[in-house]
Amino acid sequence: MYVRLLSVFFIFLLSCKDEIKKDELSVIDNNKVTESNYDLEVYDFKGFEKFLNQSDDKVYVVNFWATWCAPCIKELPYFEALNESYSNKNVEVLLVSLDFPKNYEKKLVPYIEKEHLKSKVIALNDPDANSWIQKVNEDWSGAIPATLIYSKNKRQFYEKSFSYDELKTEVEQFLN
Amino acid sequence: MKKTIKIVSALVLVLAVSAFTLNKTDVDGGYKVGDIATDFKLKNIDGSMVSLADFNKAKGFIVVFTCNTCPYAVAYEDRVEALNKKYADQGYPVIAIMPNNTKVKPGDNFEAMQARAKAKGFTFPYLMDEGQKIYPQYGATKTPHVYILQRTKKGNEVMYIGAIDDNYQDASAVNKKYVENAVNALISGKDIEEKETRAIGCSIKV
Numbered sequence: 001m002y003v004r005l006l007s008v009f010f011i012f013l014l015s016c017k018d019e020i021k022k023d024e025l026s027v028i029d030n031n032k033v034t035e036s037n038y039d040l041e042v043y044d045f046k047g048f049e050k051f052l053n054q055s056d057d058k059v060y061v062v063n064f065w066a067t068w069c070a071p072c073i074k075e076l077p078y079f080e081a082l083n084e085s086y087s088n089k090n091v092e093v094l095l096v097s098l099d100f101p102k103n104y105e106k107k108l109v110p111y112i113e114k115e116h117l118k119s120k121v122i123a124l125n126d127p128d129a130n131s132w133i134q135k136v137n138e139d140w141s142g143a144i145p146a147t148l149i150y151s152k153n154k155r156q157f158y159e160k161s162f163s164y165d166e167l168k169t170e171v172e173q174f175l176n
Numbered sequence: 177m178k179k180t181i182k183i184v185s186a187l188v189l190v191l192a193v194s195a196f197t198l199n200k201t202d203v204d205g206g207y208k209v210g211d212i213a214t215d216f217k218l219k220n221i222d223g224s225m226v227s228l229a230d231f232n233k234a235k236g237f238i239v240v241f242t243c244n245t246c247p248y249a250v251a252y253e254d255r256v257e258a259l260n261k262k263y264a265d266q267g268y269p270v271i272a273i274m275p276n277n278t279k280v281k282p283g284d285n286f287e288a289m290q291a292r293a294k295a296k297g298f299t300f301p302y303l304m305d306e307g308q309k310i311y312p313q314y315g316a317t318k319t320p321h322v323y324i325l326q327r328t329k330k331g332n333e334v335m336y337i338g339a340i341d342d343n344y345q346d347a348s349a350v351n352k353k354y355v356e357n358a359v360n361a362l363i364s365g366k367d368i369e370e371k372e373t374r375a376i377g378c379s380i381k382v
Binding site: 131142143 | 246247251280281317318321338339342343344345346349351354373374375376377378379380381
């Protein structure tokens with residue numbers, strides 16, 4: 001048990017270090033510390049765009065987040081709760097992670113598994129953000145958290161954090 | 177006759193001043209390219225107070241809103257340092273400003289800023305936006321967020337707003353160096369091709 005704790009601590013040290021020293025990344029990447037069966041879907045923007053333009057009868061709530069983004073993590077449970085409570089009202093939550101690819105295995109997948117996220121999670125990996133941020137929404141400066149809610153005939157973008165009540169209020173407007 | 181001239185010139189002066197103040201108060205959504213940026217007096221990590229006006233020889237500035245704790249900001253630290261090394265001597269020094277509320281992000285407090293700057297060997301001022309008064313005037317929403325200013329007779333004119341380059345993940349895979357291209361254009365007296373760009377970043381913590 002002690003050894004296990006120690007190794008966890010060591011991994012923690014490694015992961016801290018890797019955010020700071022970029023040159024050492026390749027080395028760390030070759031020694032992946034977590035192996036998981038979770039099948040993470042990763043898209044570039046071209047591949048991702050279809051998730052912004054689904055034209056069935058559902059209301060889509062697309063949240064841009066990352067494991068390192070504290071306000072994102074704070075509001076994530078609200079999106080999960082929304083996904084669960086509104087699934088019978090044809091509302092679907094999509095969590096779009098902007099985590100760095102080097103952290104998919106180390107941080108993102110472990111987080112998804114630890115929190116038992118039920119909403120669909122995908123990763124968007126397209127470093128040339130200037131080419132696609134405006135295609136998500138004209139008003140998006142690029143800060144996260146950010147959320148897009150849309151249906152067939154309505155679309156609203158929010159560059160802000162949500163409380164659960166605020167989120168419900170916004171989604172309700174799409175249901176009437 | 178003399179009196180009329182006096183009155184007219186007084187009127188002109190009033191008009192000019194009010195036009196200027198109008199321009200200055202119109203900052204709700206932050207600056208657009210072409211606006212005149214405010215100067216400030218902010219505390220640097222060495223304890224001194226820094227203003228843009230202190231830089232006698234500067235032709236302009238690369239103002240970067242950045243912090244210790246945002247992974248995107250961290251990914252750009254070395255590139256920001258390289259910008260200062262390259263352009264400070266050419267008249268465009270980097271001025272870094274940390275805009276976050278340090279109660280929300282203790283990792284961005286003054287001591288942490290000092291430690292980070294020392295560890296990374298920053299050669300540019302790293303200023304604390306104490307009271308968070310400056311970043312809203314600029315309209316910064318995230319870290320990192322760059323404003324390139326040029327000294328003109330009107331003041332420090334905003335010439336570029338946005339990202340540092342087009343690849344936060346890998347400096348060696350960058351195709352477009354937005355900030356370098358903009359500063360190079362200013363130095364050689366040409367038009368900046370891309371005056372506004374966007375990048376993903378961490379929302380500024382209030």
